[in-house]
Amino acid sequence: MTNARWLLIVLALVTAIVAGVTAGTLPLTPSEVLHGLLGNAAPMHIAVVRELRLPRVLLAALVGAGLGAAGAALQGATRNVLAEPYLLGVSGGAAMGAVIAVALGARGPLVPLAGFAGALGAVALTLLVARAAGGRGDARIVLMAGVVVGAFANAAIMVALAGADASVVRGALWWMMGSAADASWMAVRGLALYVAVGIAILLVLARAIDVLALGEDTAAGMGVDVARVTLGVYVAGALLTAGTVAAAGLVGFVGLLVPHLVRMTGARTHRSIISGAALAGAALVVVADLMARVAHPPAELPLGAITALLGVPFFLAHLRRLT
Amino acid sequence: MSRLTASLSLLVLASVLAACERRTAPMHDTATDDFGDTVVVATAPVRIVSLNPTTTELLYAIGAGARLVGRTSYDRIPAAVSAVPDLGPGLRPNVEAVLAARPDLVILYASEDNRDAARRLRAARVPTVAYKVDRIADFARVTLALGRITGDTAAARVTVDTVGRTLAGTLVRTAALPHPRVFWFLWESPLLAVGGGSFLSEMLKVAGALNVYDSLPEPSPSITFEDLVRRDPDIVLASATTRARMLADPRWRTLRAVRERRVLVFDTTIVNGPSARVGASAVALATLLHPDAFAP
Numbered sequence: 067m068t069n070a071r072w073l074l075i076v077l078a079l080v081t082a083i084v085a086g087v088t089a090g091t092l093p094l095t096p097s098e099v100l101h102g103l104l105g106n107a108a109p110m111h112i113a114v115v116r117e118l119r120l121p122r123v124l125l126a127a128l129v130g131a132g133l134g135a136a137g138a139a140l141q142g143a144t145r146n147v148l149a150e151p152y153l154l155g156v157s158g159g160a161a162m163g164a165v166i167a168v169a170l171g172a173r174g175p176l177v178p179l180a181g182f183a184g185a186l187g188a189v190a191l192t193l194l195v196a197r198a199a200g201g202r203g204d205a206r207i208v209l210m211a212g213v214v215v216g217a218f219a220n221a222a223i224m225v226a227l228a229g230a231d232a233s234v235v236r237g238a239l240w241w242m243m244g245s246a247a248d249a250s251w252m253a254v255r256g257l258a259l260y261v262a263v264g265i266a267i268l269l270v271l272a273r274a275i276d277v278l279a280l281g282e283d284t285a286a287g288m289g290v291d292v293a294r295v296t297l298g299v300y301v302a303g304a305l306l307t308a309g310t311v312a313a314a315g316l317v318g319f320v321g322l323l324v325p326h327l328v329r330m331t332g333a334r335t336h337r338s339i340i341s342g343a344a345l346a347g348a349a350l351v352v353v354a355d356l357m358a359r360v361a362h363p364p365a366e367l368p369l370g371a372i373t374a375l376l377g378v379p380f381f382l383a384h385l386r387r388l389t
Numbered sequence: 390m391s392r393l394t395a396s397l398s399l400l401v402l403a404s405v406l407a408a409c410e411r412r413t414a415p416m417h418d419t420a421t422d423d424f425g426d427t428v429v430v431a432t433a434p435v436r437i438v439s440l441n442p443t444t445t446e447l448l449y450a451i452g453a454g455a456r457l458v459g460r461t462s463y464d465r466i467p468a469a470v471s472a473v474p475d476l477g478p479g480l481r482p483n484v485e486a487v488l489a490a491r492p493d494l495v496i497l498y499a500s501e502d503n504r505d506a507a508r509r510l511r512a513a514r515v516p517t518v519a520y521k522v523d524r525i526a527d528f529a530r531v532t533l534a535l536g537r538i539t540g541d542t543a544a545a546r547v548t549v550d551t552v553g554r555t556l557a558g559t560l561v562r563t564a565a566l567p568h569p570r571v572f573w574f575l576w577e578s579p580l581l582a583v584g585g586g587s588f589l590s591e592m593l594k595v596a597g598a599l600n601v602y603d604s605l606p607e608p609s610p611s612i613t614f615e616d617l618v619r620r621d622p623d624i625v626l627a628s629a630t631t632r633a634r635m636l637a638d639p640r641w642r643t644l645r646a647v648r649e650r651r652v653l654v655f656d657t658t659i660v661n662g663p664s665a666r667v668g669a670s671a672v673a674l675a676t677l678l679h680p681d682a683f684a685p
Binding site: 240 | 462463477478480576577578579580602605610611612613614615616617618619621638639640642643645
């Protein structure tokens with residue numbers, strides 16, 4: 067990828083972040099936003115900029131970065147352009163954890179924690195199922211195991227919600243639609259750690275993923291431990307996805323779409339695709355979250371629906387280029 | 390304020406009209422419900438299923454509670470209701486479970502979700518009526534309708550009359566007081582407020598306060614946190630556990646009312662609907678919001 071294209075992606079992210087901090091339901095001028103950031107404005111402006119908008123924008127950026135990077139690595143490792151983080155059963159497991167927590171009366175920070183536990187549990191189950199089926203390093207078997215675990219989780223959610231109170235159903239549904247509305251500095255710090263560790267692991271594995279793209283036999287012939295690399299990508303992808311799901315619920319389409327966008331810019335090595343997908347994913351989710359906040363005030367729109375609405379036309383255009 | 394005053398006047402008028410009704414009831418009566426259906430019901434039914442916690446409460450208030458043979462899983466008030474068999478949800482109910490209770494009257498909530506259940510129950514020759522009890526005006530209308538159907542006309546009239554007088558009296562007492570701007574918290578994720586479509590918003594007006602989300606037509610609209618900060622309420626109403634969480638949370642502390650610790654605790658179990666407790670609840674709310682004016 068050329069330097070000009072890198073600059074374009076970074077510029078898109080910076081513009082998205084500036085727009086995200088500047089715009090909102092409360093009309094603030096750029097100067098008021100700047101003074102709010104510096105802490106020498108009216109208390110309400112400082113509170114809105116520092117405690118509401120900034121953590122929210124950063125959380126959205128981290129969610130996008132995590133999902134983008136995880137999607138890029140999974141598509142590379144599985145040699146499947148339709149692979150995405152949620153295919154490993156992560157989304158279903160996370161939603162199951164969260165819904166069961168809500169149905170049992172949990173509120174506040176317990177819900178995302180239960181989602182995180184559910185996501186990790188689902189990935190572990192997926193890998194166990196794949197291993198039991200004899201396909202530890204076989205991408206197809208792992209993806210199929212992920213689909214099966216996801217379907218089981220969805221069935222469990224439906225059973226849990228069938229007899230639940232309307233408020234429980236509403237809360238669970240809202241969580242499944244994704245939202246960065248509950249962003250706090252604590253959530254930003256927690257997710258930043260997951261995203262940094264997850265992306266670092268993927269970047270270390272990037273060269274091996276490049277070799278894997280040539281085919282498993284070729285990669286093995288070149289001295290790559292295919293099973294170990296694949297497992298590493300799954301575990302790092304699961305950490306990234308579970309972290310983002312715990313912070314903002316299910317935000318669909320980012321992990322599927324963004325790697326394609328980055329490859330369209332000419333990125334070929336997985337080091338560039340993963341880094342580019344992290345930056346572009348961050349920009350996309352920040353913009354989507356801004357739309358969720360300002361499109362229909364005072365109501366919030368679900369973030370996952372906005373990312374899908376933005377993603378589908380891009381994806382259709384991309385499909386036309388491919389066919 | 391005019392819509393509310395009109396509602397309260399209607400309430401008083403309804404009780405006067407009820408007083409003029411004939412005293413001797415025939416063996417069968419017809420009732421037109423909120424689906425617009427005219428239903429033939431036996432006078433003074435003895436096996437009643439109520440699948441809306443608010444109508445269940447109203448039946449107890451007018452003295453027909455002992456005739457209940459079924460309720461929803463969500464009924465909590467009054468305490469005696471726990472002895473009534475639980476027949477499941479109030480929306481899209483299990484028709485077979487309702488029929489198994491052998492009711493001679495079923496009362497549903499008038500939601501589109503319940504049209505099919507009403508049709509099936511009537512096809513099984515069980516008189517079924519559906520009422521919407523969402524606003525304070527609905528309380529009077531439905532209480533009097535239930536009174537007519539169950540044969541407890543006088544008790545229904547007394548209930549409506551008592552509540553109407555309490556509400557009107559509270560409104561008069563709070564009229565001259567300064568009206569604080571209130572945000573009534575309902576739910577955290579998604580953030581939900583009491584909106585203008587809820588009877589709680591009407592109750593706030595009676596209690597001498599203004600709901601910052603009164604202009605929104607929904608009963609429990611979803612809102613953004615930033616919009617809430619922009620509306621800058623003077624007082625926040627929440628449950629005791631939510632209050633403790635709000636006071637400790639930096640995000641909630643961006644709200645002036647929370648920083649200044651003006652988060653008042655109000656029992657949110659009244660959110661069922663406008664039942665016979667709506668008058669007493671309005672007085673309790675007025676006492677909470679205006680402790681000096683309403684001190685015993």
